[in-house]
Amino acid sequence: MGGDSGPPVTVPAALAALKKHPLLQITLVGDEQQITPLLTSLSPNDATRVDIVHTSVAISAHARPDKVLRGSRDSSMFIAVDRVRQGLADACVSAGNTGALLMAGRHLLDAIPGIDKPAIMATLPATRSGGYSYLLDVGANVSNNAAELYQFALMGSVLASSLSERPHARVALLNIGAEANKGTPEIQQAASLLADSPELNYIGFIEGNQLYDGVADVIVCDGFTGNITIKTSAGAVKVIQGLLTKTIRAGWYFRLLSLFARPLLLGIQKELNPARYNGATLVGLSGIIVKSHGHASQDGFEHAIRHAIKQVEDDVPALIAGKMNHASE
Amino acid sequence: MGGDSGPPVTVPAALAALKKHPLLQITLVGDEQQITPLLTSLSPNDATRVDIVHTSVAISAHARPDKVLRGSRDSSMFIAVDRVRQGLADACVSAGNTGALLMAGRHLLDAIPGIDKPAIMATLPATRSGGYSYLLDVGANVSNNAAELYQFALMGSVLASSLSERPHARVALLNIGAEANKGTPEIQQAASLLADSPELNYIGFIEGNQLYDGVADVIVCDGFTGNITIKTSAGAVKVIQGLLTKTIRAGWYFRLLSLFARPLLLGIQKELNPARYNGATLVGLSGIIVKSHGHASQDGFEHAIRHAIKQVEDDVPALIAGKMNHASE
Numbered sequence: 001m002g003g004d005s006g007p008p009v010t011v012p013a014a015l016a017a018l019k020k021h022p023l024l025q026i027t028l029v030g031d032e033q034q035i036t037p038l039l040t041s042l043s044p045n046d047a048t049r050v051d052i053v054h055t056s057v058a059i060s061a062h063a064r065p066d067k068v069l070r071g072s073r074d075s076s077m078f079i080a081v082d083r084v085r086q087g088l089a090d091a092c093v094s095a096g097n098t099g100a101l102l103m104a105g106r107h108l109l110d111a112i113p114g115i116d117k118p119a120i121m122a123t124l125p126a127t128r129s130g131g132y133s134y135l136l137d138v139g140a141n142v143s144n145n146a147a148e149l150y151q152f153a154l155m156g157s158v159l160a161s162s163l164s165e166r167p168h169a170r171v172a173l174l175n176i177g178a179e180a181n182k183g184t185p186e187i188q189q190a191a192s193l194l195a196d197s198p199e200l201n202y203i204g205f206i207e208g209n210q211l212y213d214g215v216a217d218v219i220v221c222d223g224f225t226g227n228i229t230i231k232t233s234a235g236a237v238k239v240i241q242g243l244l245t246k247t248i249r250a251g252w253y254f255r256l257l258s259l260f261a262r263p264l265l266l267g268i269q270k271e272l273n274p275a276r277y278n279g280a281t282l283v284g285l286s287g288i289i290v291k292s293h294g295h296a297s298q299d300g301f302e303h304a305i306r307h308a309i310k311q312v313e314d315d316v317p318a319l320i321a322g323k324m325n326h327a328s329e
Numbered sequence: 330m331g332g333d334s335g336p337p338v339t340v341p342a343a344l345a346a347l348k349k350h351p352l353l354q355i356t357l358v359g360d361e362q363q364i365t366p367l368l369t370s371l372s373p374n375d376a377t378r379v380d381i382v383h384t385s386v387a388i389s390a391h392a393r394p395d396k397v398l399r400g401s402r403d404s405s406m407f408i409a410v411d412r413v414r415q416g417l418a419d420a421c422v423s424a425g426n427t428g429a430l431l432m433a434g435r436h437l438l439d440a441i442p443g444i445d446k447p448a449i450m451a452t453l454p455a456t457r458s459g460g461y462s463y464l465l466d467v468g469a470n471v472s473n474n475a476a477e478l479y480q481f482a483l484m485g486s487v488l489a490s491s492l493s494e495r496p497h498a499r500v501a502l503l504n505i506g507a508e509a510n511k512g513t514p515e516i517q518q519a520a521s522l523l524a525d526s527p528e529l530n531y532i533g534f535i536e537g538n539q540l541y542d543g544v545a546d547v548i549v550c551d552g553f554t555g556n557i558t559i560k561t562s563a564g565a566v567k568v569i570q571g572l573l574t575k576t577i578r579a580g581w582y583f584r585l586l587s588l589f590a591r592p593l594l595l596g597i598q599k600e601l602n603p604a605r606y607n608g609a610t611l612v613g614l615s616g617i618i619v620k621s622h623g624h625a626s627q628d629g630f631e632h633a634i635r636h637a638i639k640q641v642e643d644d645v646p647a648l649i650a651g652k653m654n655h656a657s658e
Contacts, residue, residue: 064508127568127571127572139505142505142512143513176471176556176557179393181395207557208561208563208564209560209564211564211565212565221557223505224513225553225554225557228536228537229561230537231536232561233562233564233565234537235537235539235541235562236540236541238538238541239454239456242456243456
């Protein structure tokens with residue numbers, strides 16, 4: 001039910017994912033009056049892999065997370081997360097209210113032993129390689145100590161290796177300089193922990209302007225910094241897209257030109273296509289929860305489902321638990 | 330002597346500023362063998378407004394700030410800042426090593442009474458209005474408490490009003506959400522201080538994606554967050570510029586098109602022109618120090634000089650001292 005459009009985006013995305021993944025089964029949790037009409041295109045065969053759990057309660061995108069717990073037990077989001085808790089689902093994918101999803105995850109699922117706080121890991125474009133980097137935490141926490149940053153590094157490393165199919169993920173700490181003496185005491189302590197860990201391929205500090213260079217697979221920071229970082233990036237991209245539009249509208253030459261330039265602009269938009277980067281993971285809980293952006297397209301939501309499938313295939317929570325076990329020995 | 334190019338950029342910029350500001354006098358501090366040949370275009374009249382203080386010592390862009398104090402007393406940067414201390418100059422403008430400039434400022438100049446820590450204030454494009462917003466601190470500090478954030482707000486408000494010639498600058502705190510309960514304890518305490526201050530036009534929290542919307546004239550955050558924020562923005566802009574170039578080179582159609590699209594790209598580059606946003610101020614000291622970006626163009630460096638002139642005309646340090654006096658009554 002979540003996201004700007006709700007079922008008209010999430011349901012077709014789910015059906016598209018079913019076609020591509022023959023072993024996938026999907027439970028759609030929400031208002032069956034809205035969902036059922038969207039299932040008419042299902043083949044009888046595929047229909048056996050979809051079921052609906054009906055509820056008419058949905059958490060609003062604008063609900064305050066601190067008000068969410070009361071009266072939300074019957075909401076589609078809580079029911080979906082609770083199916084993960086009960087083992088009725090391997091993962092939950094939602095485009096709904098991030099704060100509420102975090103609340104539901106923390107409330108219903110146990111933390112992985114050894115993990116103090118869950119984090120949200122976002123996908124970033126790594127422009128030089130054409131691949132991805134991963135940034136965590138982008139907002140599950142307000143501040144984090146060195147031990148938590150170290151746990152984020154371990155979790156991010158496991159998750160990035162699963163999602164990118166690249167072993168020995170390169171892990172960096174986001175800092176205000178590359179020199180060893182830079183940053184807060186928390187970051188300096190975290191740097192020692194990361195450098196000393198045989199579990200990690202730690203490459204040192206990176207600065208904000210290197211975030212999109214693909215120099216690291218996993219970039220670790222506290223939740224406050226990460227949240228402002230991804231939102232600032234979105235703001236900067238919006239500025240340039242606005243300038244492109246404004247410039248094109250500025251005169252007849254550009255309006256004419258824009259007809260010919262359309263493929264150029266489409267090419268850029270394709271590269272920047274947010275659908276490719278959609279799918280943030282709530283990591284650190286004993287269950288898989290993937291958060292889609294609220295205004296993700298059908299392709300974007302399908303991408304988030306794919307993130308969940310990869311994590312199920314690799315059993316990422318068990319891999320993280322194993323690492324934590326190993327790290328504490 | 331500072332910046333990627335040194336005197337070939339900074340000296341012509343100084344001469345251009347002299348032409349536009351009839352009352353301006355400029356002291357060029359550095360290697361006279363490099364400076365003198367760049368002064369041949371000076372009219373005899375303008376030549377009376379320029380003098381050179383020679384030194385052959387210059388602090389490298391890569392010098393570590395913690396190593397700078399030793400043996401830097403004779404450097405062009407320290408001499409330039411010291412002339413402000415002695416009252417021989419009203420302001421110092423440098424494109425050199427930021428950490429060293431901060432060190433020189435802190436070492437040679439007194440703090441304004443009531444200001445615990447100086448801050449660096451950067452200029453941001455405010456895209457909707459076509460004007461500017463100002464962000465501080467962008468890296469003079471690693472962490473800041475509520476009282477310091479409040480002082481940043483007061484200083485930023487005075488400085489923004491001077492630079493933008495706009496009274497009652499709108500002041501916001503950068504946070505991870507707009508609701509009153511969001512953010513760190515420091516930010517929540519700072520929000521109370523700002524809201525209670527009759528000296529400030531406080532408008533509340535803004536998030537990272539609103540940084541360039543022009544909704545606030547002054548945006549306040551700790552030095553760690555601010556530093557990562559501006560560097561991340563630069564990284565995101567670089568990504569898109571790279572995509573534009575890559576797309577244009579991708580095929581004959583785009584190469585042909587790019588001939589016609591050149592004005593479009595130039596228009597965008599003009600809007601994004603970093604020269605327009607060049608000039609960060611080291612604020613909180615009893616003297617005016619403006620930092621130009623190391624790879625600023627001549628136009629950019631001239632813009633930084635203009636920032637210094639405006640602050641001299643308004644006597645910004647005295648205005649800040651007056652506000653602090655008032656605020657503590």
